Amino acid sequence: xxxxxxxxxxxxxxxxxxxxxxxxxxxxxxxxxxxxxxxxxxxxxxxxxxxxxxxxxxxxxxxxxxxxxxxxxxxxxxxxxxxxxxxxxxxxxxxxxxxxxxxxxxxxxxxxxxxxxxxxxxxxxxxxxxxxxxxxxxxxxxxxxxxxxxxx
Numbered sequence: 001x002x003x004x005x006x007x008x009x010x011x012x013x014x015x016x017x018x019x020x021x022x023x024x025x026x027x028x029x030x031x032x033x034x035x036x037x038x039x040x041x042x043x044x045x046x047x048x049x050x051x052x053x054x055x056x057x058x059x060x061x062x063x064x065x066x067x068x069x070x071x072x073x074x075x076x077x078x079x080x081x082x083x084x085x086x087x088x089x090x091x092x093x094x095x096x097x098x099x100x101x102x103x104x105x106x107x108x109x110x111x112x113x114x115x116x117x118x119x120x121x122x123x124x125x126x127x128x129x130x131x132x133x134x135x136x137x138x139x140x141x142x143x144x145x146x147x148x149x150x151x152x
Contacts, residue, residue, distance in 0.1 A: 058087035058088035058091060058094070059088075061081070061087065062081065065094070065098070077101045078105075081094050092117075092118045092119075092121035092122045092126075099111045099115045100138070102114060103138065103141075103142050103145075108145045108146035112142045115136075118135050
């Protein structure tokens, strides 16, 4: 069983930048569980891009969001995760990754909602294992940051 490191303790010891890098690594770990096909977007003309957007699947939006998050473009990543969830609201990995991106932007209230949704939607086998423990730890960290950010 993998032991999760409390994010708040890690941030205090190693700093925000390292924690952001680790969170990006978590995004990678979750996406690595998806299909092994090439995930890099191909360049398209404006018309092709509009047509492709209209026919993108939830998984394609998820992959695009993941790539944007990996590149540090969290706002764009969140928009892609939003689109993915509009097409498939039952995706635990999209909720979790959007929660991580929101957490990194300091939007702890929204992050806690996504972490809760991810836990609710995870299969029992994952929820009871290391993956569930990691999501619960991220949820606790987001809730703690939310509480401390609301203090005067």
